[in-house]
Amino acid sequence: MDDVKIEQLGGVVGGFSPTSHVHSEGHVAWSALSAEDRARLDALFAKGAAVNANLRYRLTRQGPGGPQIIEATPEMIPDVLLRSITTTID
């Protein structure tokens, strides 16, 4: 497992539209996550349920069959991943 990418969607900012100049995202190496956080993320990726929420995050990791992508609300996500996010303007 390489790393987990996190992208912020929604809130008042949005930031995931085709013409948005602002992007908030982060990465955390799988090896840098605690066993507890890995287990939490494994459960999240396994569940993969759709999220209907104003603020949500897209999480991506490489799986054996290609990239795995899910969405989750902040309380579902390990804090270390949320805190890896930085904002850039292009």
Added chain:
Amino acid sequence: MFPPSLVYDCRHATTLPGTPVANPANSADATVKRACVEASSVAKFYWDVFGRDSIDGAHMTLVSSVHYSTKFNNAFWNGAQMTYGDGDGATFLDFTLSNDVIGHELTHGVTQHSLGLAYSGEAGGLNESISDVFGSMFRQWEANQVATQADWLIGAAIIGPVAHQKGFTCLRDMAAPKAAHALAAQPDHYYPGIGNLDPHYSSGPPNLAFCKAATAIGGHSWDKAGKIWYKAQTGFGPSPNMTMPQFAARTRSLAQSMFASTPAVHAAVDAAWTAVGL
């Protein structure tokens, strides 16, 4: 008379709601005070203009959390409360600085308790648009501006110095969705399939339609156009997957029935939607 406005301090953690703040309306922390006072002011706006008693129409307590996480560049509604980040000081400033942002977030609660729109598809775009519409209207109401005086910008007061240096002056411009000064520019015309994109993108056409309608009608945006949009939002029960054409048709019909003696109102609403392809 107005619902209580409670504020919690997250102290840079991400657990909601955080620690309750005593007497937030008089807090020495300007962020706490703004979150409290402006949330109360949005509630007063909804009561004075639309006769709505708080978020749920039943005197629901207003809950706001501030200082969420560290350098958090966003504000959101989580189904029960508003939450504001401090911004990173570069791209964004404290999210409580824009009163339209506070109106935007509280309005997500009103939508949840009325139309119940989803956060994806065309309904998601309508959801975001309704929050922008009422957020901007609230800002105009606080400034006692008529529609032609308003700048129709969303988030102008939270744009940080780095974004300003790059020429950005707002998150979105309701009057000119494609404008280069918007951090998240939007389309100004509806097309089938727009609902497959981010709701903050697809909200451009309905945002522009409201702006055009309110400006054409003249006077305060909340007097006529605002009352039509509010009735369309709250007067018919939940419709989680409502499409933009359905919402446009509803406001056209309401413009006719609510302002039967003033046909110019229906003409303005009709022309506004037609101009954005709806």
